[in-house]
Amino acid sequence: MSTSIDTIIDFTTDASLKNIAHKIKNATRITNEECLLLFEKADLPFVGALANHVREKLHGNKTYFNRNFHIEPTNVCVFSCKFCAYSRLYAHKEEGWELSIDQMLDIVKTYDDKPITEVHIVGGVHPKMNMAYFIELIQKIHAHRPALHVKGFTAVELDYMFRKAKVSVEEGMLQLKNAGLQSLPGGGAEIFHPEIRNIIAGDKVTGDGWLNIHEAAHNLGMHTNATMLYGHIEKYEHRVDHMSRLRELQDKTKGFQTFIPLKFRNMNNDMSDVPESTITEDMRLYAIARIYLDNFPHLKSYWPMLGRQNAQLSLSFGVNDIDGTIDDSTKIYSMAGSEEQTPAMSTEDLVTLIKQVKRQPIERDTLYNEIKDFS
Ligand code: V47
Ligand code: SF4
Numbered sequence: 001m002s003t004s005i006d007t008i009i010d011f012t013t014d015a016s017l018k019n020i021a022h023k024i025k026n027a028t029r030i031t032n033e034e035c036l037l038l039f040e041k042a043d044l045p046f047v048g049a050l051a052n053h054v055r056e057k058l059h060g061n062k063t064y065f066n067r068n069f070h071i072e073p074t075n076v077c078v079f080s081c082k083f084c085a086y087s088r089l090y091a092h093k094e095e096g097w098e099l100s101i102d103q104m105l106d107i108v109k110t111y112d113d114k115p116i117t118e119v120h121i122v123g124g125v126h127p128k129m130n131m132a133y134f135i136e137l138i139q140k141i142h143a144h145r146p147a148l149h150v151k152g153f154t155a156v157e158l159d160y161m162f163r164k165a166k167v168s169v170e171e172g173m174l175q176l177k178n179a180g181l182q183s184l185p186g187g188g189a190e191i192f193h194p195e196i197r198n199i200i201a202g203d204k205v206t207g208d209g210w211l212n213i214h215e216a217a218h219n220l221g222m223h224t225n226a227t228m229l230y231g232h233i234e235k236y237e238h239r240v241d242h243m244s245r246l247r248e249l250q251d252k253t254k255g256f257q258t259f260i261p262l263k264f265r266n267m268n269n270d271m272s273d274v275p276e277s278t279i280t281e282d283m284r285l286y287a288i289a290r291i292y293l294d295n296f297p298h299l300k301s302y303w304p305m306l307g308r309q310n311a312q313l314s315l316s317f318g319v320n321d322i323d324g325t326i327d328d329s330t331k332i333y334s335m336a337g338s339e340e341q342t343p344a345m346s347t348e349d350l351v352t353l354i355k356q357v358k359r360q361p362i363e364r365d366t367l368y369n370e371i372k373d374f375s
Contacts, residue, residue, distance in 0.1 A: 005053040008046055017042055024050045024291060027057075032244050035292045039236035044284055044317075051287035051318030058297065059320045063359040064368065065350045068118035068151075068324040071107055073137075074098045077124030078160070081190070081201040083232065085268035087124045098126060101137050108141055108148070117365045118324070121152030122185055125204075131165040131172065135179040142180035149366040150181055154188035155213040159205035173216045183366055184217050186225030186260050192245055193238045200232065200271070207242075211249055218255025223367060225258045225300075230285055231277030232264040239285070243292055250295045257368065258298040258321060261285055263306055279310060283317045290318025298368065308345065312353050321364075325350060347374075 005025050012018045020034050020042075030038075038047055076096045077087035088096035099107075108119065119141060138150055153161070153176075162172035191197055192207025205213070214224045226246050230239060243259075250256050263282055266272050277285075290299050300321040303311035311322050325347055345353075347363070351374045354361040361374040 003045060003049045005049055008049040012046065014041065017046065020291075021046075021050060024053060027294075029294050030292060032240050035240045035243070035288065036236055038288045038291065039239065039284075042284070042288075044280055044287070047284055047287035047291065048317050051290035052316060054290050054294075055299075055318050055320055061358070061360040062320060062362050063315055063354045064298070064321040064362050064364040065347075065354070066118055066324040066364050066366065067114075067116045067347065068120050068366075069107070069111055069116055071099070071104050071119060071121045072097075072123040073104060073121065073129060074126040075124045076126045078127050079125055079156070079201070079204045081204065082270040083190075083200055083229065083264060085265075096124070098129075101133070101140060104137055105140055105144065108144060112145070116148065117371070118149045118151055120185060121150070122154055122157070122187055125157055125160045131161045131167070131175070134161065135175065138176065138179040138181050149183070151183045151185055151366055152181055154185060155210040156188035156204045158184075158213050159209055169213055169216045170219075173213070173220055173222075177217075177220050177222060181222075183222050183257075184214065184224040186227040186258070189227045189242070190229045191234045191238050191242055193234075193241045196234045196238050200229075207245065211245060214255065215249060215253055218249075218253035223255055223257045225260055226256050226296075227260045227262050228289075229262045229264055231281065232266075232271060232274050240292075243289065247293055247295060250293075254295070256296055258300045259289055259293050259296045260300045260302055261289055262302060265305065279313070282306070282310065283314065286314050286319055287317040303345070308349075308353060312357055315354070315357050315359050322350065322354070 005021060009018060009021045009025065012021060016037055020030055020038065023030055074097060075086050075088055076098055080089065141148065141150055158172065162169055165172065167175070188205065189210055190201050192210065197207060217224050228239065228242050246256065246259065263277060266274055266276050286299065286301065298321050299319050300323055301311045301314040301319045302323050306314070325345055351361040363371040363374065365371055
């Protein structure tokens with residue numbers, strides 16, 4: 001059992017940290033300066049107790065997962081993010097893969113007799129796969145299995161698609177929504193601040209561009225997620241800046257569902273000399289995100305990248321969602337050095353993982369409607 005917030009308040013001698021603990025107890029928002037202070041000064045038990053308080057107030061012991069599968073249309077990409085172990089430039093496309101619409105539909109059909117609720121489509125930015133191609137894909141998936149929720153395309157893919165099709169962000173989003181796209185995943189956010197973004201992902205959509213695309217989706221009533229790639233060359237200030245831009249947009253639109261911190265993995269990429277963050281630092285980040293992002297309903301740890309044991313641990317540090325029963329088509333992390341080389345967990349595995357730490361496993365759909373309580 002974790003320490004209660006009252007015990008933490010009693011035992012904290014540092015006045016500014018004590019004040020933050022009082023704020024969280026009273027459900028008062030903390031400032032950016034206070035968030036930075038937590039990164040700089042607060043130890044894991046302190047932020048853990050506060051985050052757990054917030055988590056249990058919001059969700060009790062409920063821990064969500066969903067049944068989904070991924071389609072990765074291609075790993076050929078016009079961009080060259082330094083941390084990416086997954087993409088291949090078009091000039092080396094023979095080393096990569098490119099799926100036709102029929103091949104992707106065949107993947108969808110392999111799940112015909114399975115109780116899957118979501119397909120997650122995300123991949124590299126292929127110069128020849130354009131908006132018309134993806135509209136056709138979405139329409140065909142929809143026609144084949146209308147109840148399947150189509151969550152797809154990072155703002156990076158969308159930005160490229162819209163620019164190539166010469167449509168505005170608003171017009172492009174509307175066309176995809178009309179074709180059957182229902183929500184957006186949170187990828188491509190990395191670190192918004194240009195000081196870092198220009199170094200690690202300088203040639204793709206800017207932080208403002210990413211936020212713009214999510215805002216346009218929210219304005220159409222679509223829900224989206226947000227990620228942050230952390231634990232590389234960014235400083236605490238950049239994390240605070242990133243989360244504050246998300247909190248601000250969420251105040252405006254309320255369209256984000258889940259914040260997903262993504263731990264930088266350093267294998268097979270151009271940043272292999274950058275050490276990975278420690279597990280203590282990972283858990284501190286989850287906890288601080290839960291404390292700071294008071295308008296985000298959910299905090300997700302993505303087990304294929306963090307590893308299942310660490311994802312389980314994160315359930316004590318603010319996390320209330322551990323994604324889904326992804327099958328082994330997800331290559332983005334195994335290629336970057338995650339311990340999950342073939343990321344697949346059955347529903348039973350996920351339920352056991354959650355129950356082992358005395359939380360309540362709930363299957364959800366993409367929009368967090370509860371499907372089944374497994375407790
Ligand atoms: O944007 C790439 C990250 C993201 C590495 O919304 C890396 O439900 C760590 O966003 N080390 C794509 N991370 C995946 C993504 C996602 C995943 C699961 C669920 C959802 C959701 C979204 O993967 C990229 C990038 O930030 N990534 N390379 C790496 N070496
Ligand atoms: Fe391309 Fe995405 Fe990899 Fe960047 S992270 S190189 S945009 S596949």
